[in-house]
Amino acid sequence: MMGETEAVEIDDILDDWFIESLKSYKDLHVYQLEHPTQIIEWTSGKTVCVAGYSSGKNEILELCLPLKLLADEKKSLCAERDFKVVHGGFSEGPVCCLTHIPGTRCAVTNDGLTSDLQLWDLGADDTDVIRKTGSLPGTSVSQAGSRIAARLSSPPQVLHGPQSSSVQLTQLSTGQTLYRLEVDSTEPLSSLKFVSETTFLASCCDGTVYLADTRTSAPPQASPPPGECAPWWTDASAAPQCRVIRLSSSGQAVVSDLRNLGGALCRAQLDVQTLPRKPEDVTVAWAPALDGCFSVSGLSGLVQIYDSAGWRAEPQDASPLFQHAGHSVSSQHGDGSAPVFITTHVWHPERPRTLLSAASDGSVHVWDWVDPQTN
Numbered sequence: 001m002m003g004e005t006e007a008v009e010i011d012d013i014l015d016d017w018f019i020e021s022l023k024s025y026k027d028l029h030v031y032q033l034e035h036p037t038q039i040i041e042w043t044s045g046k047t048v049c050v051a052g053y054s055s056g057k058n059e060i061l062e063l064c065l066p067l068k069l070l071a072d073e074k075k076s077l078c079a080e081r082d083f084k085v086v087h088g089g090f091s092e093g094p095v096c097c098l099t100h101i102p103g104t105r106c107a108v109t110n111d112g113l114t115s116d117l118q119l120w121d122l123g124a125d126d127t128d129v130i131r132k133t134g135s136l137p138g139t140s141v142s143q144a145g146s147r148i149a150a151r152l153s154s155p156p157q158v159l160h161g162p163q164s165s166s167v168q169l170t171q172l173s174t175g176q177t178l179y180r181l182e183v184d185s186t187e188p189l190s191s192l193k194f195v196s197e198t199t200f201l202a203s204c205c206d207g208t209v210y211l212a213d214t215r216t217s218a219p220p221q222a223s224p225p226p227g228e229c230a231p232w233w234t235d236a237s238a239a240p241q242c243r244v245i246r247l248s249s250s251g252q253a254v255v256s257d258l259r260n261l262g263g264a265l266c267r268a269q270l271d272v273q274t275l276p277r278k279p280e281d282v283t284v285a286w287a288p289a290l291d292g293c294f295s296v297s298g299l300s301g302l303v304q305i306y307d308s309a310g311w312r313a314e315p316q317d318a319s320p321l322f323q324h325a326g327h328s329v330s331s332q333h334g335d336g337s338a339p340v341f342i343t344t345h346v347w348h349p350e351r352p353r354t355l356l357s358a359a360s361d362g363s364v365h366v367w368d369w370v371d372p373q374t375n
Contacts, residue, residue: 021326026353027368028326029066031083035059036362038280039098040346041107043122046070047086048346048356049107050364051095058095060109060130062087062122065366069354083364087123089130096280099148101156101172106133108158108172112145112280114138115162119172136175139166145280149192149200159200159214163188167202169214179214183222190279195236195258203234205279207246209261223261226254231279235294237286245294245308247284249275253318255308266311268318273300283344289352293321297342301328303357305369322369327359 021028035052042048046065052058064084096112100122107120115138121131138146139161149159157178161167167181167189187204194200195211202210207225225232229250237243242258243265251272255265276282282298292309303324311318327340338360345357354368 024322024370024372025367026370027069027366029069029082029366030326031063031364031366033061033358033362033364036343036360037358037364038096038343040344040356040358040364041098041100042346042349043100043105043107045348045350049098049100049122050358051091051098051109053094053096053112055094058091058093060089060091060095060098060120061085062130063364069366069368083366085128087128087130089120089123089132091118091132096145097148099150099158101150101158102152103154104156106156106172108136108148108150108160110146110148110160113143115140115146115160115166117146117148117158117160136160136170136172138162139168144188147189147192149194151194151197153197159192159194161189161192161202164202164204164208164210167192181210181212181220182217183210183220190231190233191235193236195242196239201234201236201244201258203232203246205231207232207234207248209234209244209246211258211261221261223256226256226264227252233279233282233284235284235286238288241286241291243286245284245286247282247296249299251299252315253306253308255311264313266308266313267315268306268308268311269315270296270299270306270318271304271320275299277341281341281343283342283346285345285347287347287352288349289347295345295347295355297345297357301325301339301341303342303345303355322372324355324357324365324367324369326365326367327357327361327363 037050038053039051051060093111097110105122109118117136119134146162156172164185169179190205191203199213210220212220229248244256246254251270253268287293297303304320305322307321340359340361343358348354356366358364
């Protein structure tokens, strides 16, 4: 049982954070899912998909962001502050990876247990149902799940695989294999990402990254790990910056140019508080509309935002530019329940300082943070 003194202390923490949030956020909206999600995938500038990852039957939902957040002017006249479910369906198994196919109302998922893929129709204006339309066999026998990437193409194609030696590009309508990544390594993948219409980055858990072009059978450009402390997580920024960041479990962050993956533009040691429960709990993401900024979650109960603009080639300690503590603060009950951890987060594709984050208690936050350097 929680004592009276402890309850007062927790109330004080919540009050202090609420007062602080009034000047730290331009917008902050909270939503509660019935079950936690590891997925926040944009389907438009206003809607995202989320899905449960428990061992049984799970919901797949498409949510519309709060209208008050989307109102550019006269926010006080917009009363709608909550997320709205616009489409929904069910998966018979967990959903640990979900990728929307650009230009379509289709999505591809993986259950984290095999490398098989499931295909989904996200629904149209005349229906609110998300339904499964088919499946694709995996590229190998795997118990670690498959990574998935897609880009705008006609007919739709998807890049997928659980490890570096089994990455392939598949045409969804026919199941035809259009490309295979020819490498000897069987290292598990931490991520797959298209960096242009034809080139992609296959990032391995040991820190190795491969840059390959689907138009050619030439060997991919390979870059070895920038350090020994695995696992590593990787993300690549879009043109014209074309930067790659690799982050280790010890907090080493290394930024490279996509055209010279073996070199290091700058390095830093981040403030890592805990080791992740599982490697897939960690998310590293470049900000699409803030040059040099990236975010990290999964290594603490926070979403941390860093600015690499002032980093140098020599390693240095780096402090977060901003930290979102909303999930951990709002979950403090003092009843001995398990601590809340961040399951995933994403940047808005166009709004510079807007992010969505999800946590193990089922909470989903959308927040627009204020740069403390200009506040």
